[in-house]
Amino acid sequence: MSNEAICAIATPYGSSALGIIRVSGTNLSTFVKRIFHKSLEDRKATLVNITDEKAILDEAIVIYYASPKSFTGEDMVEIICHGNQIVMNSIVSMLIKNGARNANPGEFTERAFLNDKIDLSQAEAIADLISASDQRAVRAAHNSLSGKFAQEIKYLLEELIKVRAEVESIINFPEDDDVPELNKNNIRKKIYKVSSALADVIKNSYQGELLNQRKKYVFVGKPNSGKSSLINCLLRKDASIVSNKAGTTRDVLEYELNINDKIINIVDTAGLRESSDDIEVEGISRAIKSIADSDKVFYVIDDSVGITESDTAFIKNQNISNYIFLFNKIDLTGKKANIDKRGYDSVYVSAKKELGIELIKQIIEEDFSSDNFLETTYLARSRHVNLLQKGHEHLKKSEENVLANNFDFTAEELRLSHAALSSILGQNPTEDLLNEIFNNFCIGK
Numbered sequence: 001m002s003n004e005a006i007c008a009i010a011t012p013y014g015s016s017a018l019g020i021i022r023v024s025g026t027n028l029s030t031f032v033k034r035i036f037h038k039s040l041e042d043r044k045a046t047l048v049n050i051t052d053e054k055a056i057l058d059e060a061i062v063i064y065y066a067s068p069k070s071f072t073g074e075d076m077v078e079i080i081c082h083g084n085q086i087v088m089n090s091i092v093s094m095l096i097k098n099g100a101r102n103a104n105p106g107e108f109t110e111r112a113f114l115n116d117k118i119d120l121s122q123a124e125a126i127a128d129l130i131s132a133s134d135q136r137a138v139r140a141a142h143n144s145l146s147g148k149f150a151q152e153i154k155y156l157l158e159e160l161i162k163v164r165a166e167v168e169s170i171i172n173f174p175e176d177d178d179v180p181e182l183n184k185n186n187i188r189k190k191i192y193k194v195s196s197a198l199a200d201v202i203k204n205s206y207q208g209e210l211l212n213q214r215k216k217y218v219f220v221g222k223p224n225s226g227k228s229s230l231i232n233c234l235l236r237k238d239a240s241i242v243s244n245k246a247g248t249t250r251d252v253l254e255y256e257l258n259i260n261d262k263i264i265n266i267v268d269t270a271g272l273r274e275s276s277d278d279i280e281v282e283g284i285s286r287a288i289k290s291i292a293d294s295d296k297v298f299y300v301i302d303d304s305v306g307i308t309e310s311d312t313a314f315i316k317n318q319n320i321s322n323y324i325f326l327f328n329k330i331d332l333t334g335k336k337a338n339i340d341k342r343g344y345d346s347v348y349v350s351a352k353k354e355l356g357i358e359l360i361k362q363i364i365e366e367d368f369s370s371d372n373f374l375e376t377t378y379l380a381r382s383r384h385v386n387l388l389q390k391g392h393e394h395l396k397k398s399e400e401n402v403l404a405n406n407f408d409f410t411a412e413e414l415r416l417s418h419a420a421l422s423s424i425l426g427q428n429p430t431e432d433l434l435n436e437i438f439n440n441f442c443i444g445k
């Protein structure tokens with residue numbers, strides 16, 4: 001690891017009341033003295049004038065965190081200045097002139113990991129917390145970040161080590177001696193105990209993985225049914241082009257929608273119909289693809305036309321099971337905005353008169369409340385889930401080998417299970433793995 005001083009703006013791009021710039025490196029005290037013309041007390045907010053060759057860049061609060069009591073474990077400086085991009089950029093340029101360099105994405109967190117301030121699962125939880133799309137995802141990320149997830153893995157590793165030791169001692173039995181039944185049963189019981197505890201962690205981590213993915217709702221239906229109009233109503237802006245020409249939307253357009261702090265993606269698609277236009281045909285095939293990875297389909301029907309055979313045929317042929325009919329244009333049919341739960345779920349709305357738009361949001365919110373969430377849900381990533389499953393598979397094989405009196409194989413399977421679980425915490429990580437994880441962070445974290 002290089003110990004060069006690194007710096008980055010830690011707050012989002014744009015204007016805000018305050019902006020934060022972070023610096024991390026070894027022995028920053030001389031660096032600090034040079035740029036601020038005074039020494040800073042550890043963990044104390046100090047007001048300074050930040051200058052670059054006599055020109056005042058800003059008046060700011062700076063806090064110095066002496067190693068090892070800092071996020072990265074190195075010396076760190078946090079500069080809390082005015083949240084103006086030009087001011088912040090000029091402070092960063094001044095820091096670079098004085099010997100720091102721009103931090104790579106995730107480099108602060110990577111240093112925290114390399115300095116043993118956090119394990120790899122906690123580092124990943126930081127990225128997940130930053131991008132968490134709703135309250136429950138935030139809580140689950142906290143469960144991982146606080147180390148609860150890591151503690152469970154550490155417990156499993158400790159238990160595994162105990163069994164491994166016992167198996168090794170059996171392997172060292174004189175060859176002509178049979179392994180006493182008592183020892184065999186003991187080992188089986190212990191493996192079973194780890195295996196069922198691991199199964200519980202897997203169960204909770206699956207849920208966490210789902211939480212980590214933003215829910216996606218796709219709007220499909222015939223041309224002119226009003227898909228784009230409804231999406232614009234939900235977004236409260238003219239995002240998609242609307243026109244009375246059938247076949248207006250040609251591409252898959254994905255937008256972010258915030259409903260009471262739940263962030264979801266809504267997708268506008270090309271109207272479904274037989275077409276000889278290559279571009280339209282491609283648009284329709286993209287619409288079909290986006291249905292495949294959606295959480296729910298809103299099938300939009302022009303209520304003045306009603307459901308036709310081609311609508312039901314499409315739903316059947318594409319095997320769409322999780323869908324809701326949105327009957328749009330009720331201003332033309334005189335129906336009331338409402339949710340009809342008889343038979344298939346239907347919502348009656350009008351994009352033009354903005355009727356029933358809240359009902360669409362209600363349907364989406366119901367999806368969130370039906371997800372069960374446990375306090376022990378972790379925001380596990382697929383990397384974790386895969387390793388947990390791998391660890392579990394090897395444990396099962398080790399149990400089979402105990403039964404077959406193959407203790408050498410038992411030992412090997414236990415070793416592989418141990419290796420899989422310890423990779424979750426980043427013990428013996430490869431450089432590729434670290435690059436993959438930290439490159440997905442934002443700069444400044």
Ligand SMILES: Nc1nc2c(ncn2[C@@H]2O[C@H](COP(=O)(O)OP(=O)(O)OP(=O)(O)O)[C@@H](O)[C@H]2O)c(=O)[nH]1
Pocket residue numbers: 222223224225226227228229230241242243244245246247248249250269270271272328329330331332349350351352353
């Ligand atoms: N009366 C009435 N007209 C509507 C309503 N919603 C949409 N329209 C009109 O229906 C036409 C088609 O609307 P779009 O939102 O472009 O329909 P679309 O389903 O996205 O159509 P394509 O992109 O071609 O598939 C436009 O002229 C809209 O103004 C509604 O609630 N009531």
Ligand SMILES: [Mg+2]
Pocket residue numbers: 227228229240241242248249268269271
């Ligand atoms: Mg459209």
